[in-house]
Amino acid sequence: MIAIRVDMNNQIATGHLMRCLSIAEALRFHNEEVMFIVADEQPIEFLSQRNFRYIVLNTQWNNMESEVKELTKIIIDKNIDKLLIDSYQVTYKYLNEISNITKTIYIDDLGKFEYPVNTVICYANYWKKLGYDLNNTKTKYFLGTKYVPLRKEFWNIKNKHISDDVENVLIMTGGSDPYNIAGLMLCGIDRSKYKKIDVICGRYNSNYNDLVAGYRNESNVSIHRNVSNMEDYMMNADIAISAGGTTLYELCACGIPTISYTFVDNQIDNAKQFDEDGLIRYAGDVRDGDIVKSINSILNKMKDDYKLRKDMSHRMQLCVDGRGTMRVADIMCEKCI
Structure with missing residues (x-):
């Protein structure tokens, strides 16, 4: 059996869980039995909706060493021969002890230390900056954007048609929006220029209700929450404005000309790398200045430059082809890891 150790809550949001669910869906295509192991009950709604089995450890999500004894018992009792781990809270001791009893696959994008696991998967576009020891024969490395584990809705996306005019703008803020960038953006852009502005919360x-109340009378502005068909909004957009993170890889797969911004440290590297590679324009960090002014400047330039948008879209879809999830599933099903 393959198990996945991951958590979700209001501090780490949904990103880790969503990419693990994508991998689990791909493993189902291989007829692999998959079970999730979580610290508490917060992810249960997502797991139940997708009919995945799960075990709740009833432990602290940010103190993973405290769960080693219970997790070891589960691995032995359930005959788990491979464990995918996706958490920033891991320690060397934790990974080393778990790797002594089962084969471990770790999803990484930080490069904090040399991970004592069987396999490291890092799909981050900046993986070369993380200093992995590729001569380490004890660990296999699968690196780069070809392994981005996107949801199945993105596995077979067609090439994006770029319109001459920018009519539809999509604003996305991730699982949370602590700086109310959605609200600031709506105040800061000329909304009359656009036929449709969709805001995904x-x-x-925590600003969702205020946004709905503030723009209920503007027919071209729609505020959405917890949408299940994100890819539809992406494909209908001419330009997207998005926080950094996995969403940028989804936008690449869709080929949507995009402006990114960051508000936490772990978003900065991939946002800057996309900008350096000429794929997604980076407007800066919310904590460092007038982000709305910066986004507006880039938005107006992109709006008036069809060739720029078309070139960006083409390069984005070359970078992320949408099939990374199946590649990760193939890796996990290999007997040699």
Whole structure:
């Protein structure tokens, strides 16, 4: 059996869980039995909706060493021969002890230390900056954007048609929006220029009700929450404005000309790398200045430059082809890891 150790809550939001669910869906295509192991009950709604089995450890999600004894018992009792781990809270001791009893696959994008696991998967576009020891024969490395584990809705996306005019703008803020960038953007852009402005709020966005109330009378502005068909909104957009993170890889797969911004440290590297590679324009960090002014400047330039948008879209879809999830599933099903 393959198990996946991952958590979700209002501090780490949904990103880790969503990419693990994508991998689990791909494993089903291989007829692999998959079970999730979580610290608490917060992810249960997502797991139940997708009919995945799960075990709740009833432990602290940010103190993973405290769960080693219970997790070891589960691995032995359930005959788990491979464990995918997706958490920033891991320690060397934790990974080393778990790797002594089962084969471990770790999803990484930080490069904090040399991970004592069987396999490291890092799909981050900046993986070369993380200093992996590729001569380490004890660990296999699968690196780069070809392994981005996107949801199945993105596995077979067609090439994006770029319109001459920019009519539809999509604003996405991730699982939470602590700086109310959605609200600031709506105030800061000339909304009359656009036929449609869709704002996607995550489940932990505390500004959602205020946004709905503030723009209920503007027919071209729609505020959404917890949408299940994100890819439809992406494909209908001419330009997207998005926080950094996995969403940028989804936008690449769709080929949507995009402006990114960041508000936490772990978003900065991939946002800057996409900008350096000429794929997604980076407007800066919310904590460092007038982000709305910066986004507006880039938005106006992109709006008036069809060739720029078309070139960006083409390069984005070359970078992320949408099939990374199946590649990860193939890796996990290999007997040699």
